[in-house]
Amino acid sequence: MTDHTPTPAACFDTLPLDAKLLRAVADQGYATMTPIQAKAIPIVLSGRDVMGAAQTGTGKTAAFSIPLLQRMLQHENSSASPARHPVRALVLAPTRELADQVANNVKAYAKHSQLRVACVFGGIDIKPQMEELRRGVEVLIATPGRLLDHIEAKTAALHQVEYVVLDEADRMLDIGFLPDLQRILSYLPKQRQTLLFSATFSTEIKRLAQSYLQDPELVEVARPNATASTVEQRFFSVEDDDKRRAVQYLLRERGITQSIVFVNSKLGAARLARSFERDGLKTAALHGDKSQDERLKSLEAFKRGEVELLVATDVAARGLDIADLPAVFNFDVPFNAEDYVHRIGRTGRAGASGLAFTLVTKSDARLVGDIEKLIKRKLDLEALELEDDRPRRPRSDWERGREEPGRGESRGERGADEGRRAAGPRYAPQAPRDPFFDKPYVAPERTEQPAWEAAPAPTAAPRGATGNIRPKKKVAALFGAKQTAPAAES
């Protein structure tokens, strides 16, 4: 008896796809389908509505855009009015960056066809978008607000839409886009194919699907709340004041060339980015208080490898696809456990391995408990013992402001901590001793084998060797007995 060998992944060229699409897929370097593609593409080709649960980074965009393009190509010549080109496919996404990214993917798949793909979102001049729409667009990717602007300005005619995709639908509901979605969908023909993708199937999502999808087929590849097994998740107990140093320590310790540092507030992101920049790290910020132009520039610089750290709010948590991103930091524990899953989903994409480091302070105990419940895993906290041999700049006024008496609860603890710090001048400016801080930042080379894979393997993490990371403790042990009873109270 032969034991069952894994079934070989199906290739795109086994699908009944137009040669133009197959060529575009091959141009992208894809041969085999991901699980969601293998499941969803035939269903979409059959014309059925789809309700898809797929983690980001699973090839979701290709899973819906390739079969939709195929269906559009099949009917390319049957267009009633060849002179005019109404929007035939509409894709809605929750954030501007996501819309832009989806559009770039769809454009790549459509590049050998005559189908025109455009993207509209807010924060940038509407006039070029109007001009592009006026010239004619078959596939439109949009964020809801700006699309409504175009509808009102009568620059987007949606009365001929045949295909609709609601991407990251749960996020769109979170943001409060439901009224906008309802309005947009009311402009569309009832006779259409609708695809809905969501990380979770909450009651709200189910209700949305019930209203706007017809007899949808459920496509589920990974448990919606599962985290990629290829991501090494570590939780470090730190104090607020040590977070920045902890990040820099871990970057060095694990040889991380690039990472996203997630924070909970826009202001926090701006400040932290400035601090890292002052520390000599090539840093960019990405949050909703930046102009759209700056946001796109930050993201592009990061994707090109010119920027080492991207300090971001949850605007970057979902869906963004950054190739070979070795690590993600949760500088702040996210308020919603679900966002934790999305944040760490930026790394370890497409089967690559990744690191997800979360910095936990005492006040985060409850949030960590929420994460434990969501990912159904017991989490261990590790203590970082940061040596005080790092060159430090004087703290900013803001940082000093944080030490006002009466803020935070860790006054007592801090006394002992200050004693330890007294061993070395913590903030005294001095010449950098560490080559890490000396050498100018060099953009990491994009190679087949990412540089970080050469870094110490997860199991060979030099914790013991350096003695800088103390053994793991149960969350409960660090935060008191409250955490031991995960059962919902009251």
Place this chain on the structure above:
DNA sequence: AAAAAAC
């Protein structure tokens, strides 16, 4: 506690 989106 906050973030995301239209002006």
